[in-house]
Amino acid sequence: VTVAPRPITFLSDYGVADEFVGVCHGVMARIAPGAQIIDIAHGLPRHDVRAGALMLRKALPYMPPGVHLAVVDPTVGGERRAIALRTAEEDRILVGPDNGLLALAAQRFGGTIDAVDVSRSHHRLDPVSATFHGRDIFAPVAAALAAGAELLDAGDPIDADEITLLHMPMAMAEPEGLVVHAVGFDRFGNITLDVEHQELTETGLRLGRPVLVGDHRAHYAVTFSDVPPGRLMLYEDAYRTLALAVNRGSAQDLLGVALDDELTIRPA
Amino acid sequence: VTVAPRPITFLSDYGVADEFVGVCHGVMARIAPGAQIIDIAHGLPRHDVRAGALMLRKALPYMPPGVHLAVVDPTVGGERRAIALRTAEEDRILVGPDNGLLALAAQRFGGTIDAVDVSRSHHRLDPVSATFHGRDIFAPVAAALAAGAELLDAGDPIDADEITLLHMPMAMAEPEGLVVHAVGFDRFGNITLDVEHQELTETGLRLGRPVLVGDHRAHYAVTFSDVPPGRLMLYEDAYRTLALAVNRGSAQDLLGVALDDELTIRPA
Amino acid sequence: VTVAPRPITFLSDYGVADEFVGVCHGVMARIAPGAQIIDIAHGLPRHDVRAGALMLRKALPYMPPGVHLAVVDPTVGGERRAIALRTAEEDRILVGPDNGLLALAAQRFGGTIDAVDVSRSHHRLDPVSATFHGRDIFAPVAAALAAGAELLDAGDPIDADEITLLHMPMAMAEPEGLVVHAVGFDRFGNITLDVEHQELTETGLRLGRPVLVGDHRAHYAVTFSDVPPGRLMLYEDAYRTLALAVNRGSAQDLLGVALDDELTIRPA
Numbered sequence: 001v002t003v004a005p006r007p008i009t010f011l012s013d014y015g016v017a018d019e020f021v022g023v024c025h026g027v028m029a030r031i032a033p034g035a036q037i038i039d040i041a042h043g044l045p046r047h048d049v050r051a052g053a054l055m056l057r058k059a060l061p062y063m064p065p066g067v068h069l070a071v072v073d074p075t076v077g078g079e080r081r082a083i084a085l086r087t088a089e090e091d092r093i094l095v096g097p098d099n100g101l102l103a104l105a106a107q108r109f110g111g112t113i114d115a116v117d118v119s120r121s122h123h124r125l126d127p128v129s130a131t132f133h134g135r136d137i138f139a140p141v142a143a144a145l146a147a148g149a150e151l152l153d154a155g156d157p158i159d160a161d162e163i164t165l166l167h168m169p170m171a172m173a174e175p176e177g178l179v180v181h182a183v184g185f186d187r188f189g190n191i192t193l194d195v196e197h198q199e200l201t202e203t204g205l206r207l208g209r210p211v212l213v214g215d216h217r218a219h220y221a222v223t224f225s226d227v228p229p230g231r232l233m234l235y236e237d238a239y240r241t242l243a244l245a246v247n248r249g250s251a252q253d254l255l256g257v258a259l260d261d262e263l264t265i266r267p268a
Numbered sequence: 269v270t271v272a273p274r275p276i277t278f279l280s281d282y283g284v285a286d287e288f289v290g291v292c293h294g295v296m297a298r299i300a301p302g303a304q305i306i307d308i309a310h311g312l313p314r315h316d317v318r319a320g321a322l323m324l325r326k327a328l329p330y331m332p333p334g335v336h337l338a339v340v341d342p343t344v345g346g347e348r349r350a351i352a353l354r355t356a357e358e359d360r361i362l363v364g365p366d367n368g369l370l371a372l373a374a375q376r377f378g379g380t381i382d383a384v385d386v387s388r389s390h391h392r393l394d395p396v397s398a399t400f401h402g403r404d405i406f407a408p409v410a411a412a413l414a415a416g417a418e419l420l421d422a423g424d425p426i427d428a429d430e431i432t433l434l435h436m437p438m439a440m441a442e443p444e445g446l447v448v449h450a451v452g453f454d455r456f457g458n459i460t461l462d463v464e465h466q467e468l469t470e471t472g473l474r475l476g477r478p479v480l481v482g483d484h485r486a487h488y489a490v491t492f493s494d495v496p497p498g499r500l501m502l503y504e505d506a507y508r509t510l511a512l513a514v515n516r517g518s519a520q521d522l523l524g525v526a527l528d529d530e531l532t533i534r535p536a
Numbered sequence: 537v538t539v540a541p542r543p544i545t546f547l548s549d550y551g552v553a554d555e556f557v558g559v560c561h562g563v564m565a566r567i568a569p570g571a572q573i574i575d576i577a578h579g580l581p582r583h584d585v586r587a588g589a590l591m592l593r594k595a596l597p598y599m600p601p602g603v604h605l606a607v608v609d610p611t612v613g614g615e616r617r618a619i620a621l622r623t624a625e626e627d628r629i630l631v632g633p634d635n636g637l638l639a640l641a642a643q644r645f646g647g648t649i650d651a652v653d654v655s656r657s658h659h660r661l662d663p664v665s666a667t668f669h670g671r672d673i674f675a676p677v678a679a680a681l682a683a684g685a686e687l688l689d690a691g692d693p694i695d696a697d698e699i700t701l702l703h704m705p706m707a708m709a710e711p712e713g714l715v716v717h718a719v720g721f722d723r724f725g726n727i728t729l730d731v732e733h734q735e736l737t738e739t740g741l742r743l744g745r746p747v748l749v750g751d752h753r754a755h756y757a758v759t760f761s762d763v764p765p766g767r768l769m770l771y772e773d774a775y776r777t778l779a780l781a782v783n784r785g786s787a788q789d790l791l792g793v794a795l796d797d798e799l800t801i802r803p804a
Binding site: 007009011016036038039040041042043055058059062063064186187222223224225235236237238239240 | 286297345397
C-alpha cells in the first residue's frame with residue numbers, strides 16, 4: 001500500500017537569485033515524487049535565525065500539517081546539530097538546524113514530543129558537502145519523512161529538552177506601563193512587538209484610545225486610515241500581534257529603535 | 269464523486285521577500301488539496317492596480333482556465349468590495365478586490381456573466397484581519413471555488429455592471445495622426461501603448477516604414493536588431509500590443525514621457 | 537493508456553518581477569496538465585549564457601530525470617536555432633536555444649544522442665512572437681515532450697555534433713604550477729575555478745596545506761572557519777569544484793580578477 005506523501009513547506013534565507021532553493025526542490029522531488037512543496041519564503045535576512053523563527057511560527061498555522069523544512073544556518077559545517085522533531089499538536093514534523101530556528105514554531109504546536117539528530121541520517125545524500133546542508137541533509141531528510149519514513153528511524157534520538165531554545169525578550173506589565181520590545185521590523189519600518197492584544201486586559205490600554213509610547217503620543221487603532229499621515233499608531237497586525245506603525249511613514253525611524261530595544265506603553 | 273480541483277493562478281504585489289505569498293499558498297493548499305497553483309508574478313509595483321489589471325489581461329490567455337486570484341489592494345480594510353466573477357467565455361472565475369483590477373481581464377473573456385460580493389463569504393477564514401485580506405478572504409474563496417464550491421453560493425449576488433471599471437485612456441485616429449498613450453513601462457524603459465497592430469489599418473502606418481513619434485523619427489520594425497543602437501523604434505510586443513523602444517537604450521528617457529501621456533504617431 | 541507526464545525543470549534569466557516565468561508555467565500547464573515544474577532559478581545575470589550553462593550543469597544531477605527547459609537567449613529573433621536533445625545517460629531531454637546554454641549539461645550526462653531543431657516545431661504556439669520564444673517555442677515544446685511526444689517528431693533532426701559548444705578556458709598543470717581560470721563569481725566575491733579536487737593528484741596541492749595563488753598566500757581549507765577573517769582560502773565548493781574565498785571578505789576584490797582571468801596555484 002502506498003500512501004500519498006505529506007505536503008512539505010520550505011523556508012530559508014537562500015534568496016531566489018541562485019539555484020539553492022531550486023536544487024533543494026529537485027532533491028525532494030527525487031525522494032518524494034508527487035509531494036507538494038510550498039515555499040513559505042526565501043528572502044529572510046541572511047543568517048537571521050530569529051527572523052526565521054518568528055516567520056515560521058506565524059506562517060505554520062496557515063500551512064497544511066506535514067513536514068516543515070527550515071534552513072537558516074549561519075554555522076553550517078560547525079558543531080550545531082541537524083534535527084527533526086514532531087510537535088505535540090497536529091503531528092507536524094519540523095526539520096532544520098538546531099540553532100533555535102524551530103523552537104518558536106514547535107512551542108506554538110504544543111512543544112516537541114519526539115526528536116532526532118539527523119546529522120548522520122541514512123537519508124542524507126552522499127557525499128555531504130561542508131557548506132550546503134540544505135541540499136545534502138535537511139531536504140533529503142524532510143522528503144524521506146514526507147514520503148513515509150519513520151521519524152525515530154531518521155536519526156539518533158535526542159531529548160526534547162536538549163533542543164536549542166531561542167532567547168527572546170519578554171513583555172512585562174510594570175507599574176509604569178507595559179514594557180515591550182521591538183522584536184522585528186518590516187521594510188516599511190513597522191515594528192513588531194512581543195505582545196498580543198489579548199494580553200492587554202490588565203494594562204488599561206484600550207482599542208480606539210490614545211496611548212503613550214515612551215514620550216510619543218500614539219493612537220491604538222484598527223487600520224492605517226484611522227490616523228492621519230505621519231501619525232504614530234499602535235495596532236494588531238495580521239497575525240494578532242501588536243505592532244507600531246506611522247501612516248505613510250516609518251515607526252522605526254520616528255522612534256529610533258533597534259532590535260530588542262525596550263519601549264514602555266501606557267494610556268495617555 | 270470527487271472531481272479534481274481546477275487550477276488556480278495567483279497575481280499580486282506582495283513581493284517574494286516576505287511570507288505573504290507563501291501563506292496564501294498554504295491557505296489554498298488546506299482548502300483545495302492537490303490544486304495546482306501557478307504564480308503569474310508577485311513583483312508588481314506596490315498598489316499599482318492598473319499595472320496589475322494590464323498584466324492579468326495579457327497573462328490570462330496563456331493560463332489554463334480555472335480560478336484566477338489577483339490581489340493589488342491599496343484600500344484593504346476600507347469600503348471596497350471583495351468580489352468573485354465568472355467570465356462569459358471559457359468559464360473562468362476571477363477573484364479579487366473590486367477596484368478595477370479584474371476589469372480588463374474579464375472584458376478580455378467576453379465580460380462578466382455572474383458576480384458575487386465575497387466580503388462576508390462563508391468561505392472566509394475566521395477571524396478576518398484588517399490588513400491581510402489576501403490570506404483571509406481572497407485565497408480561501410478562490411480555493412473553495414477551485415475545489416468545486418458554487419460561485420453564486422460564495423457571496424451575495426451583485427449586478428455585473430456594478431463592478432468597478434478601470435478608467436484607461438483610449439487611442440484615437442485623429443487628422444494629425446494616431447493619438448496614443450503611454451500605459452505602461454518596463455524596466456528597460458520600453459513604453460507600452462494602448463493600441464494593437466491590427467487597429468492601424470486606416471492610419472497609414474506600415475511595418476518596415478519610418479514614422480514620426482511626436483517630433484522624433486522612428487522606425488516601425490519587427491525586432492531590435494532592425495534598428496541601430498540608440499535608435500527609436502515602434503514595434504509589436506510579444507502580446508501583440510504596439511510599444512516604443514530604443515535599441516540598447518530607454519524610450520522612456522528619450523521621450524521624457526510619464527504614465528498616460530499622449531503621443532501622436534504618423535507616417536514620416 | 538496514459539502515462540504520468542515527466543517532471544520539467546526550468547532555468548532562465550527572466551527574473552521574477554515580471555510575468556515571463558509565470559506565463560511559461562501557464563503554457564506548460566495547458567499542454568501537460570499535472571506535470572511537476574521545478575524552477576531551478578530565474579535570477580541569472582541577463583543574457584549570461586555561460587553562467588546559465590554552468591548553473592544547469594551543476595543543478596541537473598540533483599533534479600529528477602525529465603525535461604529540462606533552459607532559456608538564456610540574447611539573440612532571440614535572430615538566426616540561432618531552437619533545439620531539443622536527448623542525453624546518453626539517464627534519458628534526459630534538454631530544451632533551449634542552441635547557443636551553448638545546454639552544452640555543458642549535455643556533456644555531464646554522456647553527451648547528446650539525438651537532437652532536433654524545434655524552431656518550426658508543430659508543438660509551437662501560433663503565432664510565434666519575435667521576442668518571447670520562451671513562451672512560444674521552448675515552453676510548449678518542453679511540455680509536449682514531458683507529456684509523451686516523441687523527440688524525433690518534435691522538430692527537424694540535426695547532427696549531435698552540429699550543436700553549438702561553449703568555449704571555456706581549461707585548467708592545465710604547468711611546470712610553474714596549476715594554471716586555472718576564474719569561471720564564475722557569486723555575490724560574496726567567491727571565485728569558481730575550472731578544476732576539481734580530484735584533478736589535483738599530480739600538482740602537489742594538498743588539503744590542509746598552504747598554497748600560493750599568484751603572489752598571495754592562501755590556505756587549502758575545508759570550511760570558512762578554518763581560516764581567520766580576511767584570509768584567502770582555496771576550498772572545494774558544494775559542487776566539488778575548487779573555489780577561492782576570503783573569510784568575511786571578497787576574493788574577487790582581493791585578487792582583482794575578471795571573468796576568465798588566469799591564476800597560477802602552487803604549493804607554498
